[in-house]
Amino acid sequence: MxxxxxxxxxxxxxxxxxxxxxxxxxxxxxxxxxxxxxxxxxxxxxxxxxxxxxxxxxxxxxxxxxxxxxxxxxxxxxxxxxxxxxxxxxxxxxxxxxxxxxxxxxxxxxxxxxxxxxxxxxxxxxxxxxxxxxxxxxxxxxxxxxxxxxxxxxxxxxxxxxxxxxxxxxxxxxxxxxxxxxxxxxxxxxxxxxxxxxxxxxxxxxxxxxxxxxxxxxxxxxxxxxxQKQLISGDVTDSDSESGVDIEESSSGKYVKSGLKSEDAKNYVENLVKYMEESGVWKDSELSIAKLASQTSISKHQLSEVLNEYLGKNFYVFVNEYRVEYAKQLLMKKEYGNWSIIAIAYECGFNSKTAFNIFFKKHTQQTPSEFRRLVMSSSPEKVM
Missing domain, CATH: 1.20.1070.10 (Rhodopsin 7-helix transmembrane proteins)
Known part of the structure; x- marks a missing residue:
C-alpha cells in the first residue's frame, strides 16, 4: 500500500x-x-x-x-x-x-x-x-x-x-x-x-x-x-517603480506619498467617467483595476487613489454601480419583461445572481424582483 x-x-x-x-x-x-x-x-x-x-x-x-x-x-x-x-x-x-x-x-x-x-x-x-x-x-x-x-x-x-x-x-x-x-x-x-x-x-x-x-x-x-489565475494587489509593482510612481498607502488608508496633483486628479476623474459611460467596459464580468488602468492609460495606483480619495469608493463599488444603473434600465423596459433576473445580471456584467441581488439591494434598498414588480405595478403603461 x-x-x-x-x-x-x-x-x-x-x-x-x-x-x-x-x-x-x-x-x-x-x-x-x-x-x-x-x-x-x-x-x-x-x-x-x-x-x-x-x-x-x-x-x-x-x-x-x-x-x-x-x-x-x-x-x-x-x-x-x-x-x-x-x-x-x-x-x-x-x-x-x-x-x-x-x-x-x-x-x-x-x-x-x-x-x-x-x-x-x-x-x-x-x-x-x-x-x-x-x-x-x-x-x-x-x-x-x-x-x-x-x-x-x-x-x-x-x-x-x-x-x-x-x-x-x-x-x-x-x-x-x-x-x-x-x-x-x-x-x-x-x-x-x-x-x-x-x-x-x-x-x-x-x-x-x-x-x-x-x-x-x-x-x-x-x-x-x-x-488559479494571476492576481494583483494594491502594492507597488515593478513597472510602477520603474515609471516613477511613488504611492504609499498608510494604515489609515490615505496615500501619503502621492505625486498626483488635484488638477490631474480632476482630469483623471473626468476621463474615467467618460470612458466608463461611452465604452460600457463594466459589462466585462472579470473587469479588474489593472485591466481598466491599461485601457484608460492611467496608472493602476493613481486610478486606485482617484477612486478612494476623490470619489470616495473602492473599485468594486465604482464598477458595480454602473452595472446596477444599467440593470434598472433593463428592468424598466417592456422588451426585457420576459428576461429572467439571472439573464439581466449576466447582461450587466455580474457573474452570479447572488452577487447581483446583494449589490442591487444594497444600492437601491430593493431586490431586482421587488424593483421590477414595483415599476410594473405603479405605471405599466409608462414602461419603456
Missing amino acids: DLILSYIGFSQSIFAIILILTKRPIKIASVILCVLLLVFALTFGFDILQNYDIVPTRRWFLSLGLRMMCAPLIYLYTKYITKDFSKFNPSDYLHILPSLSLILVFFILKLQPENNLISAELFYDKYKWLRMIYGWIFISLIVYYVVAALRIVIRFKKQIKDNYSFNSYKISLDWLLVMIVLFVFLILLIIISSVLYEQGKINTNVFIFRHILELFNVYALSIWGFH
Whole structure:
C-alpha cells in the first residue's frame, strides 16, 4: 500500500508539473508551484528507490533538506501569485539556502576520511546533534514562512474590492489558506511520527497516513493551482517603480506619498467617467483595476487613489454601480419583461445572481424582483 501511494504521488506530481507549464503565459508563481510539486515528486521518488534498496533507509539529510524547501516555496508562491512581478527577485533565492546548506554539510561530512567506511546507520547515529540543530531550524522556518504567507493572503483578501469588480473562487485564495493549514498538519504528522518511531512506540504503518496526506496535498496543489489565475494587489509593482510612481498607502488608508496633483486628479476623474459611460467596459464580468488602468492609460495606483480619495469608493463599488444603473434600465423596459433576473445580471456584467441581488439591494434598498414588480405595478403603461 505504501509503495502504491508513492507511485501515485510521484506520477501525479510530474503530470501536474507538465500540465501547469502548458499554461500560457507562464507566470513566475506557476514556476514556483512546479518547483514545490517537484519537491513532492522527489520525496515520493526517494521512497520508491528506498523500497528497492537503491537509497539507504537513513536518508534524513535528503528528506529533511527537501521538506525544508516546502515552507519557503509556499511563501514565495503566495508572494508572486498575489502580485504580478515582471521578474524573479534574485534575493528570493536566499530562502532555500537553509535546505541547500544541510545537503552541502552532509556531503562534506560524508567525504571525511573517518566517515568513508561507516554504514548509513552509524553515520545517522554519529551526527544526531546535527539532526537536532537542523530540526529546530526546520521548525523555525515553518513558523516564520507560514505566518508570512498567511499575512500576505489576509492582506490581499482585504484589498480584493480595491482591485476587482467581481467575487470568485479564482481570486479569493481560500484554497491557499486551506493548503497552508493542510501543510501545517502534514508537518506536525511528520514530526510526531518521526519522534515516536525513533522511540519505538509506533511501527512503519504510520507512514501510510503521511503518504495519504502528502498525496492529498499534491492533488489539491495540482487542481487548484492549475485553475488559479494571476492576481494583483494594491502594492507597488515593478513597472510602477520603474515609471516613477511613488504611492504609499498608510494604515489609515490615505496615500501619503502621492505625486498626483488635484488638477490631474480632476482630469483623471473626468476621463474615467467618460470612458466608463461611452465604452460600457463594466459589462466585462472579470473587469479588474489593472485591466481598466491599461485601457484608460492611467496608472493602476493613481486610478486606485482617484477612486478612494476623490470619489470616495473602492473599485468594486465604482464598477458595480454602473452595472446596477444599467440593470434598472433593463428592468424598466417592456422588451426585457420576459428576461429572467439571472439573464439581466449576466447582461450587466455580474457573474452570479447572488452577487447581483446583494449589490442591487444594497444600492437601491430593493431586490431586482421587488424593483421590477414595483415599476410594473405603479405605471405599466409608462414602461419603456
